[in-house]
Amino acid sequence: MSGNHFKGHEVSCCIKYFIFGFNILFWLLGMALVGIGLWAWSEKFSVFLGIIFFLELTTGVLAFVFKDWIKDQLNLFINNNIRAYRDDIDLQNLIDFTQEYWECCGAFGADDWNLNIYFNCTDGNPSREKCGVPFSCCTKDPAEDVINTQCGYDIRAKPQKDYINVKGCVPQFEKWLQDNLTLVAGIFIGVALLQIFGICLAQNLVSDIEAVRASW
Numbered sequence: 257m258s259g260n261h262f263k264g265h266e267v268s269c270c271i272k273y274f275i276f277g278f279n280i281l282f283w284l285l286g287m288a289l290v291g292i293g294l295w296a297w298s299e300k301f302s303v304f305l306g307i308i309f310f311l312e313l314t315t316g317v318l319a320f321v322f323k324d325w326i327k328d329q330l331n332l333f334i335n336n337n338i339r340a341y342r343d344d345i346d347l348q349n350l351i352d353f354t355q356e357y358w359e360c361c362g363a364f365g366a367d368d369w370n371l372n373i374y375f376n377c378t379d380g381n382p383s384r385e386k387c388g389v390p391f392s393c394c395t396k397d398p399a400e401d402v403i404n405t406q407c408g409y410d411i412r413a414k415p416q417k418d419y420i421n422v423k424g425c426v427p428q429f430e431k432w433l434q435d436n437l438t439l440v441a442g443i444f445i446g447v448a449l450l451q452i453f454g455i456c457l458a459q460n461l462v463s464d465i466e467a468v469r470a471s472w
Contacts, residue, residue, distance in 0.1 A: 313448075331426055334363040338371050341390070352392035354425060358432070361393035364424035366412055369393075377412060387413040393420045 341348055355361055362368030369375040369389050377387040389408035395418075411420055433440065 327426060327430075330429070331363045334425060335368060335371055338362065338368055339373075341372050342374055352390060355390065355392040355421070358425050358428040359395075359421045360423050360425035360428040361389055361421045362424050363426050366393060366420055366422060368424070369412070385409065387411070389420055395419055395421060 337347055337351055341351055366389050370377060373381070374383040374385045375388055375390075385408075387410055389411055391403060391405045391407050393411075394404070394407040407419060
C-alpha cells in the first residue's frame with residue numbers, strides 16, 4: 257500500500273511540474289507573439305505562418321491516424337490520476353470536476369476505482385471508502401442543495417448502482433466529440449482560415465516593402 261501511495265505521490269508531482277511547465281509555455285508564447293509583431297515587417301513572416309499552419313495540419317492528421325493510441329494514453333493518464341486521487345487536493349478537484357462535467361466515473365467505468373488504495377474492494381482494505389467511489393460519480397438530485405460527499409460509500413458492493421454514473425470518462429469524451437463534431441471542425445477551420453488570411457496579408461506586406469525599396 258505504501259508503494260502505491262509513493263507512486264501516487266510521483267504522479268501528483270508530475271502533474272504539478274506539467275502545470276508549471278504549461279504556464280512557462282504560455283509565457284514564452286506571449287513573448288513569441290510580441291516577437292512576431294516585430295517580425296511582421298520582415299519578409300520571413302509569411303514563411304513563419306506557413307510553417308505553423310503546416311505543423312497544425314500535420315498534428316491533426318496524426319491525431320486521426322493514431323486515435324487509438326491517443327485513447328490508450330488518455331486511459332492511462334486517467335488511471336494514474338485515480339491512483340493518486342487522495343494524494344493531491346488539486347488533482348482531486350480536477351478529477352471531481354471532470355467526472356461531474358462529463359457525468360462519468362473512472363476511465364471506462366466505476367470499477368476503475370479499484371486502482372485506488374482507499375476505494376478498492378480487497379478484503380485487507382481498512383478504509384471506510386472501501387468498495388466506494390468519489391461523490392463526483394454520484395448522480396445529482398435537483399432537490400438537494402448540499403452535496404452529499406458520502407453518497408458513493410459502499411456503492412460498488414451493492415447489486416444496484418442507480419445512484420452513480422456507470423459510464424466511463426473516455427467513452428463520454430468520445431461521445432461529446434461526436435455530438436459536437438460540427439462545432440469542433442468549425443473552430444479548426446476558422447483558425448485555419450485566419451492563418452491563411454494572415455499569410456496573404458504578410459505576402460502583401462512583403463510586396464509593399466519590396467516596392468518601396470525598388471523606388472529608392
